[in-house]
Amino acid sequence: MKKNFTLPIAQQDRATVLKFQAAHFARALQLDWSYWRRLPPQGLRGSLDAILSTVRSSLTIHPARGVTLQSLSSQQKRYGLGQWIQWLGLLGVSVSALAENPHRPFTRLPYLQGSSPTQIHVLWRTEGPIQPVVRWGTQPDRLDQTVPLAAIVTRASLGTNGQPMIPQWLSLRTPENLSLPKLHSAPIGTFQYEAAIEGLSPDTVYYYGVFNGSERLTAESPEQRFQTQPQPGTVRPYRFWVLGDSGTGREAQLAVHEGMQAWVKQDGRPLDFWIHVGDMAYGTGRDVEFQSRFFESYQTTLRNSVCWPAMGNHEGHTSKGSTGIGPYYDAYWVPTRAESGGLASGTEAYYSFDHGNIHFICLDSHDLDRKPSGAMAKWLKADLEKAKAEWLIAFWHHPPYTKGSHDSDKEADLIEVRHHLLPILESGGVDLVLTGHSHIYERSMLMDGAYSTNATVAENFILDDGDGDPRGDGAYRKGAGLRPHEGAVQVVAGHSGASLGRVGTSPVMRRTLVEHGSLLVDVEGDTLVGRMINREGVERDRFSLVKRGAPLVRRLSLPWQPPEYKAPDKSSKSPYPPPLDYQVLIPAGAEWKALSGAHPQGSSWSRPGFDDASWLRAKAPFDSGRGRLFGGERASKEGRPSLYVRREFTVSQADRVTELGLWVDYADGIIVHLNGQEVARVNVGRSSGRNAQGVKQREDSGAVYVPLGSIARFLVDGVNVLGIECHAHSEGSIDFGLNPALWMED
Amino acid sequence: MVSRGARIGWSLLCAFLCLGVACAHNSPEHQIEALSERLIREGDSADVLLERAIEYRVLGKLKEAARDLQRAVRLAPGDSLVLLELAQIELQRRRVSEALLRVRRALQVPGLTTGERAAILMIRSHCRAAQGSKLEALDDCSEALRWNPQLISAYLERSAWQQRLHRPHERILGLEEGIRRTGAGLLVAERIEALLDDAQWQQALDAIEPELTSSRLQGTWKIRRARALKGLSRQTEADRDLQSALEEIELRMPREVKDSSLLMDRALARELLGQTESAIQDYKLAARCGGGEEAIEAGRRLRRTRLGRSLWPWHPRRATQH
Structure with missing residues (x-):
């Protein structure tokens, strides 16, 4: 069955930004996550052209209204959501998370805790306060019991005095709210509700729903259920x-x-x-x-x-x-x-x-x-x-x-x-x-x-x-x-x-x-x-x-021995897996400022405010497969080829970022800098820039995920600069090149 | 002072360090290797040093852990996490004055939560204990409980100090307050112990009976009842309980005799049965198997008893008052 799914879009630079929340998108398209894991991106390179053609035919772009993805046949679905995201990137369509929370007002959907034969707890979180009501009953469509308000504990994260926060949250710092038990380290404005449903019968299935006053927030579904524990000792x-x-x-x-x-x-x-x-x-x-x-x-x-x-x-x-x-x-x-x-x-x-x-x-x-x-x-x-x-x-x-x-x-x-x-x-x-x-x-x-x-x-x-x-x-x-x-x-x-x-x-x-x-x-x-x-x-x-019964207990003086473990001769490091949900901050094929055939002075080149007017403007990928690097520039004539690229990107709430990573194809070694600080290094032994030493030849090929370390120390709200230096392992390296995209875990 | 940003930074840094490790090797040795590389590459950082110190501690390398933490303190003198960790390590290394110095600094860090303050005070209590300052150790427990009344270990440690300092009524009241505030079953048992130590035999017996009835393993409770019965001069019943308890303990005792809680029970049962020498041996063994001060002190007390310096129960004069 074909399914259409329209997503809101906005214009940013020359790329169309397709906004969606990954899991929501997957559900809407009836995609099965398991396909994604069975077909890692590296395994599909051979059929890339065919795939791109499929994606193009599936996309209808209406700049004023949105993007319609359609005609996903079962064969196309098998490529999975993650692959789709990458193809969209290759098409010049970058993907970012939906700014709006699809489960609003929930920031944490209801979940069950602490059950007993007569009691269970339903917990959930919302952004800002609601009038919490939990109804329950023995039929999904007949929730005829209500948890008394006194049995719902409310906890809140309201920040501290003097902490910068948006006016919406500032207005929540009322004496009444401030007297609520505190939620530690939750985002400001978070309210957590803990409803104790009591007076239940043991070993019985019930259904529940969460409401804001009279407005039902959870779907009427047989999945919103719980079963009380049986009486202790029940077999x-x-x-x-x-x-x-x-x-x-x-x-x-x-x-x-x-x-x-x-x-x-x-x-x-x-x-x-x-x-x-x-x-x-x-x-x-x-x-x-x-x-x-x-x-x-x-x-x-x-x-x-x-x-x-x-x-x-x-x-x-x-x-x-x-x-x-x-x-x-x-x-x-x-x-x-x-x-x-x-x-x-x-x-x-x-x-x-x-x-x-x-x-x-x-x-x-x-x-x-x-x-x-x-x-x-x-x-x-x-x-x-x-x-x-x-x-x-x-x-x-x-x-x-x-x-x-x-x-x-x-x-x-x-x-x-x-x-x-x-x-x-x-x-x-x-x-x-x-x-x-x-x-x-x-x-x-x-x-x-x-x-x-x-x-x-x-x-x-x-x-x-x-x-x-x-x-x-x-x-x-x-x-x-x-x-x-x-x-x-x-x-x-x-x-x-x-x-x-x-x-x-x-x-x-x-x-x-x-x-x-x-x-x-x-x-x-x-x-x-x-x-x-x-x-x-x-x-x-x-x-x-x-x-059963009272078997004889005996201790074995010579028990069975497991086979001895032999460590692999050469430890092979498996590639770091990328996050499942992410936003693309810098898409593949984006435009960067780049320098090749020379080395920049010092480390200021990867800091904000660096004057990169003399650097070339060029689109990734930067490839030297035919002896050319990009824009007609040649690699350094002396010594091994090297390339420096930099690009700005914006982050609105740096303290909420769990991970940044590069989805990058490179040869042979790279050093990644964030606002002038090194945050990742692959295949480069020591030092950086013109002094970079110990560059190893990359043995595998294709794009891999490289998480960036220490970002909490160096990532800031607003504009940041990502700088990447790429070094070939030898003068005659024919694979030298770089094709980066920057991802942020969602 | 540690800014919020620095704390968030620390948390995020840990996230990445740990993620990196999670996706490669996860053993402390590999983590230490990775963190050392990071320190060489990025220079000294209090967060990374703290992380490496924790890994050293896991491997039992306390000297290396302390060295890293001292470096971390120089970089972030107002970081309570670092100071706390260093205080604990120094205490483990029996460098008590160093530990106390770190505790003092940690208590001066602005913005401590009540829970953090209570935890620091409990470390100070341990330092005082190591110095032999019983009263101060007790005061620290009480102060910790003022900051965090849910701290079960503080109630128990306070109770132990009150016992050593012969403050039975305070001890019982303190435990009753703990039971009210936390509902902890452990404090219920400790209150009964306090009643027994205070020779309130009948009250103790009344409290023991329902506990005994509801227990599957009754050895410990039978020993408690035997103490009460002995205090009430019901010697035959007490001995019957003790024999029964010993039978259960023997059934449960591991082959290699490593369960100090069972050893403590057996020692007490033997002591009450007048088997002083074997009781002393059990206390010694329990102390070696992690029984702590409790086992050491019980052994000492019994050795004194053997020399005629003291009598069972611990406060015979008070026993006659009840």
């Missing part, structure tokens, strides 16, 4: 999703989410809830990073299932367990007074909850005292004393056993977790431990008692060295109920989005997979089944625990 099938280290905002994160959704859809049983073991908002867990790399990424799952979080080290940059302050604590509502079962922790840093016949414990392994004498370990012991569920599952960020991108034999945080916290948990009867931090999937054999501060060994700590797969060696066996030291399975699930890594093989691990994915766990009565589902939606590991 029925439960399914939850576990992921970690996902919050990069990159394609792998999206693929893992889609992979899980596809598998669940095919299996036919939905999630009851999910667990995130930390690092959900790279790089420093700032509010904007939470928004783009967690809330927007998982919105379809967040709106109808509760996410129980654990804080990772990246969130720990801006949120502190010792104070309970920061974007992480703003984002989540977790039980502190045993609202969902367990022992009241009194803090959001660590907590516990019951779900049916499972007791869950979440710890803060990042910034709180892990020692047995510390408050968290004491609470853990006290909580375990009270836990009476049939299953006990604990989760936190730092793994006690790993040889992925982290090494649990070397790193103090990981050793402390193993040495101090595991003994308490295992003597309390823990069945499954879920962690992340290490960017890999590792799953142990059934094990107990390996707490050494020295290198971990498996001998005498493995209770069952089979694969735990009911189709293979059979499920791991434990006695019924919670029994101390009958073994637990350790899962490191830090493979849900960030780049993967491996330093060796942990001797306690039965399965080690260096691929993106997540874990699905099913608990039914006395049986637990864990499945690693990869980014393609394929099951890559399965293990099972059965708790």
